Amino acid sequence: MTLSISVENLSKQYRLGVIGNRTLYEDINRWWARVRGLPDPLEKIGEVDHGNRANGLLWALRDVSFQLEQGEVLGVIGRNGAGKSTLLKILSRVTGPTSGQIKLRGRIASLLEVGTGFHPELTGRENIYLNGTILGMSRGEIAKKFDEIVSFSEVEKFVDTPVKRYSSGMYVRLAFAVAAHLDPEIMVVDEVLAVGDAAFQRKCLGKLSENAGEGRTVLFVSHNMAAINRLCSRAILLDRGLMIADGPAAEITAKYLSGAAEEDGIRNWNPDEAPGTDEVRLMGISISGNNGVSKSVFEVSDEIFIRLDYRVGVPNTRFRCAMVFSTQGVTVFSTIEPYELERKEIGLYSSVLRIPAHLLAESEYSINVSAFTSAGSKKHYISLRNVLHFQIYDSMTTPSARGDYTQNLAGVIRPRLDWKSAEKRIDS
């Protein structure tokens, strides 16, 4: 086997606080202060320290090293801010590293976004050419693959219509079709698969793994552990810029999930910052399993409890609480307290929602919370979007709706339903 990528002691540092708001005046000011031996007049003081920043510098990546052999498919995982995107950006040469280097063998194509460079006024046909060349194909290559791209995108009829008239689904399908037909030796893919409908996503994942079989090296960033497990042979785990684990994908995703499981799943507010109105304010929300310990990662076979703590500030307030669950832009379900309750006294109250086991499929979910009354005129006391996130995964170690099937099961819910199968008697 030959090496395809060698990342050596890669580090990337960002300056905080001075990004994007620099004017000549400020720089002259700084320079003048330095000349007179005074401290920087514009330096920010008292910024919050999250461990990976010092003196207004943030290490997005620190001394990351790994090697990839040709044909390997590597999953890159980590929480938000762990440095995944920075790694991909450096690999795609969108930004340069601060120190260290990456050696590459072969042509590299990166897919940090679908439809990069699409021009709304141009037709589908024109945009295929434009987008394809931006991603690094030559005009000849695109011409050769043109029909394949169009049929993959399923927009044949509209290929000569300006893309601004496309539905968002068509737009994404066309954009992805172009990307899926890139033919580089190395491919870098960010979480672009989160767009598009489920059927098309599957088609793309299929195309991607089919490509991997052709000896293509792929780096794949995703929050979707199931996709990582399915597509990647190996994974690395980043945390605050450091690479903390490298190994077989199943092992690393398990490590990530267990790490994530120990934290979060809870959010509290100070009384003076709590969201809501004087009548009702949300003081806290927590999500936990059977044992009441808050966490943010659950098995498909876990029961989930979500607890809302709120303060009623006006006597005799009538309302009901509601939550909306969504994943990848799709609303999975809404649930409300069946009746409006009158909270007679000022004080703290709570409501707990139980989500039965085997309802949600593996994915990352976010919760919107509201409290409202519809008696008389409708009034919202609390209305919060994406208050909390949690993840459902399937370790395949507990009995579930998938039985002994180990491959991808589509859908945002995963109920255990009854199957009755019998042989139909054939009359003799």
Place this chain on the structure above:
Amino acid sequence: MKHNNLTAEKWTDIIKPQRNWLDWRLHELWRARDLVMLFVWRDFVSVYKQTILGPLWYLIQPLLTTLIFTVVFGRIASLSTDEVPDFIFYLAGSVIWAYFAECLNKTSTTFISNSGLFGKVYFPRLAVPISILISNLIAFAIQFTLFLAFVIYYWVVGGAIAPNWTVLMLPLYILMMAGLGLGFGIIVSALTTRYRDLQFLVRFGVQLAMYATPVIYPLSSIPENYQLLIRANPMTAIVEGFRYSFLGSGALDPWNLLYSFVFMLLTLLIGILLFNRIESTFMDTV
């Protein structure tokens, strides 16, 4: 790791913190020629989509400018035009100035206006300013044809113009304007990633620079003691030369032209150095 040693020589690319000052990656730019042409074509097609007059605007712009110049500077202010008919004199100036000004204005916002694209995918960044030069060249060709039609008309009806063999120098004039526009433009675009103030200064500055260039007046009308100042402007020799070639007014000063050429090479060199330097880090500052 044995295979590592065996193949260590054959890396096709190495991503390093800072590129060498002289590593221009021109081969990459050459490979991106399809991209350059598609950018040109995109700009050309998309600009006038959903307009009624379409590419006619390329003709309307210089005509209106020239008309206003003729009325304001020619009739009202009665500036000298070296015996050449007002209209063709101003048309020559505005057509040639427009190419330079457009090149400079548009290339100077390369990083800012493409930050979305540059943040998501890599291609040789110089492809964008170069495509701007070429798409402006198309506009220039259209406007130049208009100018040429008027030159022929005045020539036939016996206006006081005298085109001569130096019209063959047109490609040189174009090359120099493109070089200067690109050079200044990418210097500014590299600096605007740090200093946003500059982008306002540029539009304004280009407008003012027109008055410091013999566009609406001939060099000969400038008093002796200001001549050197105006000649120091690298565009002066080009505009004067262009008018000498096609209208026979003014003079073609080879030394001044050589000065402009060297000036252009220097600007271009500084521009490319700065541009390449900023290329790998600008996403962190925009």
